[in-house]
Each structure stands twice: as C-alpha cells, then as structure tokens.
Amino acid sequence: MHFPSKANLLRPVNIAPKRAAEQHCLSLLQTCTSLSHLTQIHSLLLKLGLQHNPLVLTKFTSTSSTLNAIHYASSLLFSSNDNITHYDAFLFNTVIRAYSQTSSHSTAVYYYKLMLKNGVLPNKFTYPFVLKACACVGRLSLGEQVHGSVIKVGFDNDIHVGNTLVHAYGCCGGGIGFARKVFDEMPEWDSVSWSAMIGGYARLGMSSEAVGLFREMQVARVRPDEVTMVTVLSACTDLGALELGRWVESYIEREKVPKSVELCNAVIGMYAKCGDVDKALNLFRKMSEKTIVSWTSVIVGMAMHGHGLEAVSLFEEMKEDGLVPDDVVFIGLISACSHSGLVEEGRRYFNSMLEGFGIVPKIEHYGCMVDLLSRAGLVKEALDFVQKMPIEPNQIIWRTLIAACRSHGELNLGESITKQLIRNEPMHESNYILLSNIYAKKSHWEKKTKIREVMEKKGMRKIPGSTMIELDNEIYEFVAGDKMHNLYKEIYEMVDEMGREMKRAGYLPTTSEVLLDIDEEDKEDALNRHSEKLAIAFALLKTPPGTPIRIVKNLRNQARRIGIIKVKLQVQHLCLNLYWDHGELLRCVPPSGEAPNCLRVLGVSRYDRVPNRPVFRNGQSCSISPKEWGIAAEKDPFACSSSDDKACPPSNVFLFGA
DNA sequence: CTAGGGTTAG
Numbered sequence: 001m002h003f004p005s006k007a008n009l010l011r012p013v014n015i016a017p018k019r020a021a022e023q024h025c026l027s028l029l030q031t032c033t034s035l036s037h038l039t040q041i042h043s044l045l046l047k048l049g050l051q052h053n054p055l056v057l058t059k060f061t062s063t064s065s066t067l068n069a070i071h072y073a074s075s076l077l078f079s080s081n082d083n084i085t086h087y088d089a090f091l092f093n094t095v096i097r098a099y100s101q102t103s104s105h106s107t108a109v110y111y112y113k114l115m116l117k118n119g120v121l122p123n124k125f126t127y128p129f130v131l132k133a134c135a136c137v138g139r140l141s142l143g144e145q146v147h148g149s150v151i152k153v154g155f156d157n158d159i160h161v162g163n164t165l166v167h168a169y170g171c172c173g174g175g176i177g178f179a180r181k182v183f184d185e186m187p188e189w190d191s192v193s194w195s196a197m198i199g200g201y202a203r204l205g206m207s208s209e210a211v212g213l214f215r216e217m218q219v220a221r222v223r224p225d226e227v228t229m230v231t232v233l234s235a236c237t238d239l240g241a242l243e244l245g246r247w248v249e250s251y252i253e254r255e256k257v258p259k260s261v262e263l264c265n266a267v268i269g270m271y272a273k274c275g276d277v278d279k280a281l282n283l284f285r286k287m288s289e290k291t292i293v294s295w296t297s298v299i300v301g302m303a304m305h306g307h308g309l310e311a312v313s314l315f316e317e318m319k320e321d322g323l324v325p326d327d328v329v330f331i332g333l334i335s336a337c338s339h340s341g342l343v344e345e346g347r348r349y350f351n352s353m354l355e356g357f358g359i360v361p362k363i364e365h366y367g368c369m370v371d372l373l374s375r376a377g378l379v380k381e382a383l384d385f386v387q388k389m390p391i392e393p394n395q396i397i398w399r400t401l402i403a404a405c406r407s408h409g410e411l412n413l414g415e416s417i418t419k420q421l422i423r424n425e426p427m428h429e430s431n432y433i434l435l436s437n438i439y440a441k442k443s444h445w446e447k448k449t450k451i452r453e454v455m456e457k458k459g460m461r462k463i464p465g466s467t468m469i470e471l472d473n474e475i476y477e478f479v480a481g482d483k484m485h486n487l488y489k490e491i492y493e494m495v496d497e498m499g500r501e502m503k504r505a506g507y508l509p510t511t512s513e514v515l516l517d518i519d520e521e522d523k524e525d526a527l528n529r530h531s532e533k534l535a536i537a538f539a540l541l542k543t544p545p546g547t548p549i550r551i552v553k554n555l556r557n558q559a560r561r562i563g564i565i566k567v568k569l570q571v572q573h574l575c576l577n578l579y580w581d582h583g584e585l586l587r588c589v590p591p592s593g594e595a596p597n598c599l600r601v602l603g604v605s606r607y608d609r610v611p612n613r614p615v616f617r618n619g620q621s622c623s624i625s626p627k628e629w630g631i632a633a634e635k636d637p638f639a640c641s642s643s644d645d646k647a648c649p650p651s652n653v654f655l656f657g658a
Numbered sequence: 659c660t661a662g663g664g665t666t667a668g
Contacts, residue, residue, distance in 0.1 A: 093659055128660040163661040170662095195662040202663095230663040265664040296665040331666045338667085367667035374668095400668050 021048055070098045074111075089115070089123040096126065100133040108133035109142065116149070124155050131164040135171035143172045147182075162186045163193050170200025191225045199231040202238065208475075210235035211244065224255075226263045233266040240552030241470050242274035265293050272301020275550055292318075292326055300332040308340020315349075327359050334368035338375055346372045367397050374404030383413070395425060402434050406441060414438050429460040467531040468552040469539050478534040487541065494537035 025048070028041050074095050078087075092115040099108035112130040115122060122130075127150055134143045147165060155161045162182060169179035183189075183197045194217045201210035214232045217224060224232075229252055236245035249267055252259065264287050271280035284290070284298045295318045302311035315333050319325065325333075330353055337346030350369055353359045366389050373382035382401055386393050398421050405414030418435040425431060432455050439448040455461075468477045478485075485491060535551050 090659065097659065123659090125660045132661080158660090160661050165661095167662060190661090192662045197662090199662060225662095227663045234664080260663085262664040267664095269664070291664085293665045298665095300665065326665090328666045335667060362667090364667040369667085371667065396668055403668070 067102050093125050096129045100129055105133040105136040124158050127161045128164045131168040135168040138172050140172040140175045143168045157187050163196050166196040191222055191228055194222055195228045195231050202231050202235040207235035207238040226258050226260045229257055230263050230266040233270045237270045237273045240274050243470055245270040245274055261289055261291055265297050269297045277305050292323055296329045296332050303336030303339055308336045308342050311336035331364050338372035343376045363394055370397050370400050377408050379404050379408050379410050406438055411438055411442050467535040469535040471542050478531040480531045481529040482534055491534055491537045494540055495533050
C-alpha cells in the first residue's frame with residue numbers, strides 16, 4: 001500500500017508513471033552489481049520519495065559488503081529528519097545483520113537499541129541477528145537486556161531465538177550458567193540447540209561437561225550433525241582424550257555424518273593435539289579441499305610434536321599449493337621454529353610477514369619471536385627485541401622473558417622484570433609464582449617464604465598442576481603427592497621401580513629444578529611425587545606391556561600441554577625411553593642402540609579459558625565411560641570402521657620424532 | 659531477512 005505524503009497531497013502527481021518509475025528502479029536494483037550504479041539508482045529512488053525502500057539497503061549490503069557501503073546506506077536511510085517509527089523491523093534487521101556480518105557488533109547493537117527507542121517492534125528475525133552481535137561483544141549485561149526483551153515480546157519459545165540465546169550467553173563471560181538455564185527451559189531441542197550448549201562448554205574448557213551433554217543428547221535421541229561433532233571433538237582435544245576422539249571419528253563414519261571441511265579440520269586437530277600425528281597427517285593428505293585452517297592445524301600439530309622441519313616444509317608446500325598465508329599460520333610456523341630451535345628460519349619468516357605478504361605482525365607474533373630467542377638461550381637479544389618492539393609488550397611477553405631468565409641463569413634480570421610486572425599487575429598470581437621460583441633458584445628461601453605469605457594475604461592460590469590419563473575410556477587425574485587412589489601403595493612402588501630402572505639406564509634426576517629448601521635426597525623424593533610419574537606408574541600397572549601411555553597436563557604457566565610418553569615394559573623391568581619437558585623433570589639416556597628423542601612435550605592449547613576443573617579424580621568413575629553412552633553404546637561404541645586403527649601396535653618400542 | 663562449528667604466541 002502506498003500512502004502519498006503531505007507534499008504529494010499538496011501537489012497532485014500522476015500516480016501511474018510514478019509506479020512505473022518505481023518498478024523500473026526496482027528492476028534495475030535486481031541486476032545492478034556495482035556500488036556507483038547502485039548510488040545512481042538510489043538517488044533516483046530518492047527523487048521518487050522511496051528512500052525507505054529496504055530493497056536498496058539489501059542491495060547495498062549484498063553488492064558491497066564493505067563497512068563503507070553499509071555506513072553510506074544507513075546514513076541515507078536513517079537521515080535525521082525522518083520519523084523512524086515509520087520504518088519497519090525488516091529494515092532494521094537488514095542493518096543489524098549487515099553490521100553483525102562485518103564485525104561491527106557494537107554498531108549492530110546500536111541499531112537494535114535505536115529500533116527499540118523509536119518504538120519499532122523487533123520480530124523473530126531480529127533476535128538471532130542481534131544476539132549474534134551480543135555473542136561477539138561478549139558482554140553479559142547486554143545479553144541479559146536482549147533476553148529480557150525476548151521474553152517481553154514473547155519469542156522465548158521460538159527455537160531459533162532460544163538457540164541463539166544459548167549461544168550468546170555461552171559466549172559472554174560468566175554466562176554459561178544462564179545459557180544452561182535457557183537451554184534447560186526450552187520447550188524443545190534440535191541439533192542446533194545441543195551444539196550451541198555443547199559448544200559453549202567446549203569453548204570454556206568445561207570439556208567433561210561438554211562430553212557429558214553429548215551423551216545426554218544421544219539419550220534424548222537427537223541426531224547429532226556435523227556441527228555437533230565438531231564441538232564434541234574440540235572437547236576431546238581439550239581433554240586429550242584420544243580414545244574418545246577415535247570413537248567420535250568412528251561414529252562419524254558409522255552414522256554417515258557429512259564431513260564438512262570444518263569437521264575434517266576438527267578431526268585432524270584432535271589427532272594432532274592428542275598425539276597421533278601420523279593419523280592427522282594421513283587424514284590431511286586425503287582431504288579433497290584444504291583450507292588455510294587445515295594447513296594451520298597440521299602445521300601446528302607438527303610443531304607441537306617437535307617436527308619443526310616438517311612444519312616448515314608443510315608451510316612451503318602450502319604456498320606452492322597457491323594458498324596465501326594469513327597471520328594465524330605464521331603463529332604456528334614461528335612457534336614451530338621456536339620449539340625446534342630453528343632460530344634463523346624463524347627470524348626469516350617473521351621478517352617475511354610484512355615484506356612478503358603485507359601482514360603486520362601482531363603481539364602474538366612478537367611473542368613467538370621472544371620465545372624463539374629465549375629458548376635458544378639468547379636472553380639478552382630477546383630483551384633487546386622486546387625493548388625495540390613497535391607495540392607495547394604484554395604480560396605474556398614479559399613472562400616468557402622471565403621464564404627464559406630463570407632457565408638461563410639471568411636471575412637478577414628476571415627478578416627486576418618480575419618486580420616491575422607485579423607493580424603493574426598486583427593481582428596476577430603467576431607473577432608471584434615466577435618471583436618465588438626465582439628466589440628459590442637463588443636459594444633466597446626467606447624471600448620465597450615471604451612471597452608465599454603475601455600471596456596468602458591477598459587470597460591467591462596456585463592452581464595445582466595435575467596429570468590426567470585416559471585408561472579404558474575413563475580419565476584419571478593425579479596431583480603431586482596424591483594418595484587418594486585405592487592403589488596408591490602399588491603406584492608408589494611402581495614409581496620406585498621406575499626410578500631404579502631409569503637410573504640404571506642413566507637417568508640423572510634434575511634436582512636443581514626442585515625449588516624447595518630441602519636436601520638433595522628429599523628433592524629426588526619430590527621428583528618422585530610428581531603427578532606425571534604417578535599417572536605413568538598407574539598406567540603401567542593397569543595396561544599390558546607395549547601400550548603407549550599418553551598423559552595430559554592441566555596447565556603449564558596456564559598453558560595446557562599434552563605430553564606423550566611411549567613406554568616399553570619388559571616384564572617387571574621398566575625400560576623407559578624417556579623424556580621430558582623444558583622443566584626437565586625427568587631425563588633418561590635411552591637404552592643402548594635405540595634412538596633418543598622419544599618424548600616430546602606437546603600441545604599448547606587455549607589460554608584464555610577458565611582454569612580446568614578436575615575431570616574427576618583418582619579412580620572415580622567419569623561421565624565419559626562408554627558403558628553409559630546410551631543408545632550409541634549399545635552398538636559397540638568402539639567398533640572402529642577405519643582400517644588403520646592401530647592403537648597398540650605389537651612392537652615394544654615406540655619412538656617419536658627422529 | 660532467523661540459530662550452533664574448525665586454526666592463534668607462554
């Protein structure tokens with residue numbers, strides 16, 4: 001219906017030609033492809049008094065999705081002397097969606113508020129658009145506001161709206177409980193609802209909740225789709241739950257879940273981070289369509305496992321394949337160089353970012369470089385690098401540097417940087433831990449005690465490091481000195497036996513890294529109480545000879561690292577082809593005739609997460625036991641359809657790297 | 659005009 005405006009009433013016009021002109025303009029709109037053409041049509045429409053036509057905006061946003069075009073279009077459409085109440089929800093929806101899609105989330109929210117302010121009633125399409133923007137902004141209060149409006153307008157039973165609410169809350173800091181509440185109160189659920197909720201848990205590192213919810217989904221007989229599988233896989237990756245991940249892959253095969261690129265990437269990422277590099281690489285090679293993310297996943301996977309050279313050659317192969325590197329792949333690449341001591345290569349790649357690809361290095365890239373130099377022992381150069389950085393170094397960079405100072409004996413330098421850091425950020429506990437460790441290394445025990453006291457006064461507590469291990473599809477978690485387990489006596493006996501065998505093989509306990517004011521013998525004892533050793537001992541007790549043992553660490557300077565240990569057990573004789581970490585908790589000269597290099601410290605996963613909550617501890621049953629998997633479990637959940645399912649090859653020795 | 663997903667320095 002076309003109502004003539006006041007002006008038109010005063011000056012009668014012939015309606016018919018005008019309608020024809022309008023039709024003409026609209027048909028022009030359908031076919032126009034360039035912004036300038038569009039602008040011409042728009043000025044034509046303006047002359048006809050049709051500036052409110054939402055088609056123009058739709059066309060603007062589809063012709064050119066650049067911000068400029070959208071700004072231009074919205075400034076044309078929302079001129080200040082207009083009465084906005086005459087606009088409809090569709091127009092606002094288009095603007096909100098356009099801004100949301102171009103990552104201008106705050107502007108999207110602004111238009112949503114403008115809409116409300118002017119009494120334009122949102123419709124059921126408005127909320128998914130605006131909630132998506134809320135999710136990206138991540139502000140809980142905003143999510144709550146929109147939620148309130150959803151209830152007021154009465155769309156709280158709409159499944160699309162509900163799903164986006166779950167998602168938005170899941171993305172807002174502290175909103176996961178609200179997300180679950182919305183989820184629980186939804187009248188019905190589809191696979192999107194489940195994926196949104198599982199994905200919310202997975203994103204926060206609440207991975208056992210994520211996996212538990214997936215189980216409930218199966219009990220509820222909702223068929224998971226490829227997105228659901230991606231979220232479950234990322235939870236597996238996070239838990240280091242390789243067996244569970246394998247199960248998910250076989251489920252995908254069995255249930256013929258369509259394999260999107262994202263899903264393939266998730267599977268590859270899971271294998272890579274959980275330690276089955278060969279499998280990851282295999283699947284990667286078989287992928288028909290590889291995106292930059294696929295390459296990045298596999299490059300990062302290689303880097304984690306110490307295959308720096310392979311990571312570098314994959315990168316070169318990627319370029320030959322015609323893919324243009326992005327900033328993310330450079331993070332993986334430089335950290336690959338860093339973990340493999342390829343200092344010159346790392347420098348070269350870092351410089352090539354801007355020179356070769358026009359990518360301005362971000363703080364992460366500078367961080368990688370600081371790590372690269374630090375690990376190589378070039379502490380002074382690293383400091384120099386930091387001081388010359390064009391952007392303000394962040395806490396991570398300083399802490400990297402401090403850690404380097406500690407391990408390369410630059411204790412005074414480390415001490416002064418740490419003190420500065422504490423002055424800037426007095427409530428961050430890891431700074432205190434760093435300082436306390438530096439004092440310990442300097443044998444300043446009183447100062448160390450004082451730091452601990454300060455921390456206590458401020459109510460800070462160190463999150464204890466733990467080690468998890470997946471056995472018979474259950475996950476067991478150990479902390480240092482753990483005696484909670486029923487088998488703890490046997491476990492400690494096994495630790496002793498491991499120690500004897502390792503010493504016989506040439507292991508020297510690195511007691512200098514035990515930062516306690518105790519004598520050497522007690523330090524060895526402290527080493528033997530490490531959660532890693534307890535987990536390994538437990539695994540040795542519970543598994544047949546030749547079983548690869550994989551351990552998962554909950555944190556390492558807030559990073560989670562996944563370690564893989566391959567163990568050979570000869571009757572009662574342990575022959576550990578081991579290992580370990582930058583912290584050098586263990587070191588073992590391998591048995592003669594066998595290649596060294598048996599263990600890698602692997603996997604850095606996500607940082608900005610809530611600290612990992614214990615999955616479950618010490619033999620208590622866990623939510624991911626396949627016996628409890630409901631429907632899926634009835635169908636032999638571990639029937640692996642893939643032919644290369646060789647979890648436990650018969651050979652006794654498993655070598656890594658080399 | 660509507661929703662959920664894969665890669666990211668310590």
